[in-house]
Amino acid sequence: MSVDTDLALGAQLDVTELAQQLRVDAVRAAAAAGSGHPTSSMSAAELMAVLIAHHLRYDFADPGNPNNDHLIFSKGHASPLQYAVLRAVGAIDDDELLSFRRFGSRLEGHPTPLLPWIDVATGSLGQGLPIGAGVALAGKRFDRLPYRVWVLCGDSEMAEGSMWEAFEQAAFQQLDNLCAIVDVNRLGQRGPTMHGWDLDSYVRRIEANGWHAVAVDGHDIDAVDRAYAAACATTGRPTAIVARTRKGQGVATVADQDGFHGQPLADPDAAIRQLGGVRNLRVPVTPPPGTDRPHVFAAPGGTPPTYAVGTDVATRKAYGDALSTLGDIDPRVIALDGEVANSTYAELFAERHPERFVEAYIAEQQLIADAVGLQVRGWKPFASTFAAFLTRAHDFVRMAAVSRATLSLCGSHAGVSIGEDGPSQMGLEDLAMMRATYGSTVLCPCDANQTAQLVGALADVPGISYLRTTRAATPVIYPPDELFSVGGSAVVRESDHDRITVVAAGITVHEALRAADELAGDGIAIRVVDAYSIKPIDGAGLHEAAAATGGRIITVEDHWPEGGLGDAVLAAFTGDPDPPTVVKLAVTEMPTSGTPAELLAAAGIDATAIATTVRRLVNP
């Protein structure tokens, strides 16, 4: 590979040449890596060349500039193109381009925010546009800055329902600062897409959702240029540019041919020659014109809610109260809802801070995407729905972790204790899902004062945090001044002759306390530990309790046996030379409808079941 073209910086930019440079660099990067997706990159070369040459407003020397546009590759496998763009704008040099996919390089196989110009990780298709809609929402409603959000989408990923959640909601939110660029190269990973080059099949559906849509030849620079101009001129609704392109465009051996997805070109040197050789064009991207600062909401301050010991308050209610107060204290807090705010009590925040409340309707993937998009711009999103329905957005949570996102989730209506609504509404795998999320914090409070305090703490916890709340009102057992922290636990019943430790969290703390009362009548003292912080779990506290109670622990959780509190407690003793005997009580059969008491009993996680298990273990 030789450098045979070197146009001087500042000369009139030839966008056709720039597009060829992007192709060549995509081919070179994949060739150097020995893997990657050059053909998926080559189809969109003109689309990106025109964008960076004429429409993008971005200061690459200052990626944190709040007025910068945002460019998201929803088709993250076109990372060679994204990195070629970064080289063309001077953000990375040629050596770094050729480090693509190497261990230690910032240029990963699919884009991640290891590169400061990349907002979010992509590569799980169908996520970039929903998240882009979230960033655009930040721009319109929260930052109130005129930046634009450009999202390069693939045609294969248009089959993902999450894309259509984004199309619907971006129109509903009138996000005219959002532009989807759909690269219709008609070929997916293993063959043709459903719609091939039927551009109208895309335009029709996108327009039906209320967008402005423009069909273009994606290799016609002037047409693409006009389409971007039309996007910028459109008000009140987002624009989609639906571009007919050829995968592998520019290299005859692969262009518009099936069977070349996700692999470097067989003869990169020949391909580069065919593309006109290596170039070193440098694009002087126009920086954002404004220097405005993001909008700051009023936050008069406030004190977290407190509750009188002995009253009955649902932890979901305390979540709503505390979040509402947190909005008073922290102007960057935003609450998001999946159309169940009257159940999760996020409604209390909505009533108090309507300007900072986002209704994502029953579209949990867009709910999380909005949260991810908002935190890209430094907002502090708290997204809530039923714990069970967060599973709908599992892949978005997974990718948020790859994006190193900081956001808080709250899942209400956890476990069989919700009662009559039945198993479809019961979150019984939420702890497992959230524990197995990279860098997550998982909390499960049992009491309103504890909940309120932990909600406040979450505003400053980096990464993805999760708070599980319950439907039923439960007794307030902690005074308002008792302190709780991420990683802590609380001993709620103890004596110097405890025979066993019961570790509980959430609703089961109250069952454990009732069991302790029942057992005390029989002269059996037990220690009850409230493991409200499930990840990180209080290993020291658990060790202390186990040592003090004969090395015997019972865990009890309103959750499947796998991946929840019991597994977390067991994991706290890994490496221990003399680990305790642990017995797990959890939900082992599919629950039905019934009263909370009936269902807790049927699942074997109520006070009676705990007391029975204690008796069996201490009097074997």
Next chain:
Amino acid sequence: MSVDTDLALGAQLDVTELAQQLRVDAVRAAAAAGSGHPTSSMSAAELMAVLIAHHLRYDFADPGNPNNDHLIFSKGHASPLQYAVLRAVGAIDDDELLSFRRFGSRLEGHPTPLLPWIDVATGSLGQGLPIGAGVALAGKRFDRLPYRVWVLCGDSEMAEGSMWEAFEQAAFQQLDNLCAIVDVNRLGQRGPTMHGWDLDSYVRRIEANGWHAVAVDGHDIDAVDRAYAAACATTGRPTAIVARTRKGQGVATVADQDGFHGQPLADPDAAIRQLGGVRNLRVPVTPPPGTDRPHVFAAPGGTPPTYAVGTDVATRKAYGDALSTLGDIDPRVIALDGEVANSTYAELFAERHPERFVEAYIAEQQLIADAVGLQVRGWKPFASTFAAFLTRAHDFVRMAAVSRATLSLCGSHAGVSIGEDGPSQMGLEDLAMMRATYGSTVLCPCDANQTAQLVGALADVPGISYLRTTRAATPVIYPPDELFSVGGSAVVRESDHDRITVVAAGITVHEALRAADELAGDGIAIRVVDAYSIKPIDGAGLHEAAAATGGRIITVEDHWPEGGLGDAVLAAFTGDPDPPTVVKLAVTEMPTSGTPAELLAAAGIDATAIATTVRRLVNP
């Protein structure tokens, strides 16, 4: 509440009266339960009355009749209406209707297959239509029977992307046996939907997807009747009936008013009077006209593939080989793909059995919904995609368990060992997700012969089973005649002086064997257990190994530390009076791109890391 109307069976059916009966019964059921969703039921009373009176073809005495139509309530919270329908058709009696939501009743808060006339559990919105599309696909392509699939949808759930995956794919598959009935009552749980009564906003988007769509007044019996007739007369594409309705229709205190979602009426007796009182109409639903049997595909028989010990074969390749052969052996096996069949090797099945291959494109929710729909009709679906992307369908897997579905999933490209593609493509939470699925079986083979044998076993495993495969070719270590079974494990290295047990699965078995070789050079013997069955895990085998190796276990997995192999091993020792010391090796930091070897080393799960950990534990 009194019975003041009692029309004789067989008299000319008054559909208006029938609709009122359905309303009354929905009100009565919710009143008896003290909870439930009567107003969401009342909006669709005419829609269901007309359907069962004139269009449904179903033998309620024989719910297993293969020629029966299928009626799915995608808006599962309208269960009072569904149960009112079941009473009206004589499937359940009045006493059972009034057992709604009680512990022990088959009439759960949201529908489940505890009732034999209900195909699948609903209640997580946006799932009934995708699954209905799967059932319709079974009818057209596999059963080849003329039954129809009717799906009652809510307007709120139209915000779920999964609905639009179904709209797109049902049109693509030309499912003219599918009819979506959209009950546009304009009110969601906490307020108005995005589109209110803008029926055209629905019609436009549905038509844009290639469906036939009819807008009607959902309370106009003749109009609804004509719409159903039009659906039955439409060929080549599915039909949607978009019905303008009023939530709570028929009772002035709640009709078309916000704030009455999900609660019984305040004065049910007054409501029943206003609705004209209790009726006992009995609908003589027309049974299906045909007595045809489902199509049977040719299955000439075959023998599972075998591989020579010492050759290198990826477990994903063995999955494809074995599945292909399984198709030769079992005529009911169907393979489904999320547009990555050339990576998962499901392509091998597609090549051999094109008639029994379903391409669900990049729409993992529809992929699982198709599988659930196919198994409703007794087919044996095997759905595969990258392990990471199964998280996209987590809620569908969760609900499949509530549906007591039997289906097999395969997730390929698990763990950091995929290498250069980076973390977005790495399944690192799949074991946690699948273990925390009710009634699941979770397998993680390390070798091609083992994989092939386990794939064969899965065809007869009830419930939801999951097989994890890896990208890289790994050595075949087991002879073809070694036997593996669900719940088993294999000791792959042992001696009578083993100092410690290393429990591995999948790719890490090979690392453990390399560690054993390395340690043997130092005179340290270790036992290596291949825990290929992660759920159920071989508790007896693990106890035996622990006892034989000084009560010391190291687990090593290409997965996050939470919820995977390590937690499964720990859980195998719950209740043990003297549990072993367990040290978990797992992926604790966010991986990057790199070679498989670099990434296994960086994660601390390669042979070197295992050997180092062994040395630390045996020579503390």
